[in-house]
Amino acid sequence: MIEAVELTRRFGDFTAVDRVSFTVQAGEVFGFLGPNGAGKTTTIRMLIGLLAPTAGSARVAGLDVVADRAELRTRIGYMSQKFSLYGDLTVAENIELYGGLYGVHGDRFEQRRDWVLALAGLKGDERQPAAELPLGYKQRLALGCAVLHEPPILFLDEPTSGVDPLARRAFWDLIDTLARAGTTVLVSTHYMEEAEYCHRLALMNRGRLIALDTPARLRAAYDRPIFSLETGHAPRVVEALAGAPGIEDAAMFGRAVHIVAGDVTAAASSVRAALSGHGEELRGLERVEASLEDVFVGLVRREGGAVEG
Amino acid sequence: MHSGPAVEIRGLTRRFGDTLAVDALSFDVRRGELFGIVGPDGAGKTTTLRMLAGVLPPSSGDAHVEGISIASQPERVKPHIAYMAQRFGLYEDLTVRENIEFYADLYRVPKRERPNRLQRLWRFSRLEPFQHRLAGQLSGGMKQKLSLCCSLIHHPAVLLLDEPTFGVDPISRRDLWLILHEMVAEGTTVVVSTSYLDEAERCDRVALLDRGRTLALDSPTALQRSFSAPLVAIRASEPRRARDVLRAQPVVRSAVLFGESVHAVLADGADLASLTEALGAAGIDVLDAHPIRASLEDVFIDRVSRQERAA
Numbered sequence: 001m002i003e004a005v006e007l008t009r010r011f012g013d014f015t016a017v018d019r020v021s022f023t024v025q026a027g028e029v030f031g032f033l034g035p036n037g038a039g040k041t042t043t044i045r046m047l048i049g050l051l052a053p054t055a056g057s058a059r060v061a062g063l064d065v066v067a068d069r070a071e072l073r074t075r076i077g078y079m080s081q082k083f084s085l086y087g088d089l090t091v092a093e094n095i096e097l098y099g100g101l102y103g104v105h106g107d108r109f110e111q112r113r114d115w116v117l118a119l120a121g122l123k124g125d126e127r128q129p130a131a132e133l134p135l136g137y138k139q140r141l142a143l144g145c146a147v148l149h150e151p152p153i154l155f156l157d158e159p160t161s162g163v164d165p166l167a168r169r170a171f172w173d174l175i176d177t178l179a180r181a182g183t184t185v186l187v188s189t190h191y192m193e194e195a196e197y198c199h200r201l202a203l204m205n206r207g208r209l210i211a212l213d214t215p216a217r218l219r220a221a222y223d224r225p226i227f228s229l230e231t232g233h234a235p236r237v238v239e240a241l242a243g244a245p246g247i248e249d250a251a252m253f254g255r256a257v258h259i260v261a262g263d264v265t266a267a268a269s270s271v272r273a274a275l276s277g278h279g280e281e282l283r284g285l286e287r288v289e290a291s292l293e294d295v296f297v298g299l300v301r302r303e304g305g306a307v308e309g
Numbered sequence: 310m311h312s313g314p315a316v317e318i319r320g321l322t323r324r325f326g327d328t329l330a331v332d333a334l335s336f337d338v339r340r341g342e343l344f345g346i347v348g349p350d351g352a353g354k355t356t357t358l359r360m361l362a363g364v365l366p367p368s369s370g371d372a373h374v375e376g377i378s379i380a381s382q383p384e385r386v387k388p389h390i391a392y393m394a395q396r397f398g399l400y401e402d403l404t405v406r407e408n409i410e411f412y413a414d415l416y417r418v419p420k421r422e423r424p425n426r427l428q429r430l431w432r433f434s435r436l437e438p439f440q441h442r443l444a445g446q447l448s449g450g451m452k453q454k455l456s457l458c459c460s461l462i463h464h465p466a467v468l469l470l471d472e473p474t475f476g477v478d479p480i481s482r483r484d485l486w487l488i489l490h491e492m493v494a495e496g497t498t499v500v501v502s503t504s505y506l507d508e509a510e511r512c513d514r515v516a517l518l519d520r521g522r523t524l525a526l527d528s529p530t531a532l533q534r535s536f537s538a539p540l541v542a543i544r545a546s547e548p549r550r551a552r553d554v555l556r557a558q559p560v561v562r563s564a565v566l567f568g569e570s571v572h573a574v575l576a577d578g579a580d581l582a583s584l585t586e587a588l589g590a591a592g593i594d595v596l597d598a599h600p601i602r603a604s605l606e607d608v609f610i611d612r613v614s615r616q617e618r619a620a
Contacts, residue, residue: 011446034478035435036449036450036477036481041449134350136349158476161476162395164349165609166610166614169566173549190450190476190479193567195568196569235487235490235511251483252483252487254510255511293479296480
């Protein structure tokens, strides 16, 4: 459905996307992860024909993203962080506008309009101005508008940023519904629990693709032992552990501290020392499975850290 | 310095036309506290923060920030606070560094303190290599980080942050929270709204707002302990279908996805074996199932969905 070959984009002497190659199968929910500025949005903009690659090529739904870009527009759905709704138009008017843009008319339009209203949970609210909808509804309406013309492939660029946990789950149920009906979905996110819902994940850093696999295999491939530590002084303990013997990384996970150990014995003494500074004793380090966030941070650090200019 | 609570909210109310966005809120934020505000969309989080920042007058009620009334003296509140709105005013035609310097001038940050503060901000934001880039040419997440740098260059008594990690990647999120903890350790009071419940777990106390009211307010530990129903995490071959099968079981009060697991809230006396049997009968492999302690996200989902059902 998507085939990117050595896709590259430079802005002046800054390489935003650097020879990125991957393929996405039909019906796949494909996740895009990476630090801010890693090139995710730039890659998506090239795949939807909004931005021409500096080098390399890509085909989406059988169309070349440069040569066939006009036709491509009708074969894809796209929703960005800034939901493309007109705030001063009503719910119904927004849907009509997209119907006009995508050439969906007549009976088919009426069918699709009802489908979008049901999907967004906005039946009965057709005359409400879009600007006055709660964020979660705006987002579902924007998604509905993006797929009004039933595109075989959907691009979602951080669609759930800032959305509460309930609305986020409701949104992913919609993505799942679309994927089950055969829509291919490429979605970028900073929420690691959402990354778990994807069939495969691509991790980008500094414009390059640094990992690509299923969430389970990415977690399994993470080879460093990780321990969870309960302490009443998590922020201070994290600080004290930075660079301490045996410690590769220490960070807060909720109130607990996750420790990536290079050398387990040395790490345990470092933890003991850090805790004793606060009059706490080491009651035990619980070995935990690597979470996707551990994997994400670990891989980015191994690649020399996040973006550099 | 004022000696009472850093923020005292009494009957704070805001209407927009017929909509009651904030409905008679009353609570205190203690001095030096890291205080979280969570809640579904439209709960009134942003409206509350805007009123506390003195940029939106209340319809009725009042709040005192550092002892100053936001209803009668909003301008006098401002020197004591830094407020980061969701849409923060960056100057797109200034560079990253010029934006930070502009806010440092605006807040009259002493020149000798600037290099240290800037170093700390570069450390979390990783924006130093981009310091000469125009703000208008940054990615969305980087703009967010720059907005935070502009707010944090000033060290006020009270810091009001409206979803500071909106669109920020997991690595910078970690570093940002370390800065917030440092500022709290130095005596700053921080009030922060977030859609990440793992962030809320790090706060000293959390207010869960819904429809303009306080649904719960306590320390994360106390909120988690208050979740008394048995809770199990089930890892299964098809998580979404497993959730739907579990929802259909009479002994399951609710079931929601948490990444690759399903968290199910059970009726008292329900047993796990019957659930794994039901999943097996539906052709779903159970990889793991065990009782768990409620996370703050479990508490949030349970309280808010119960409230929605009651409404």
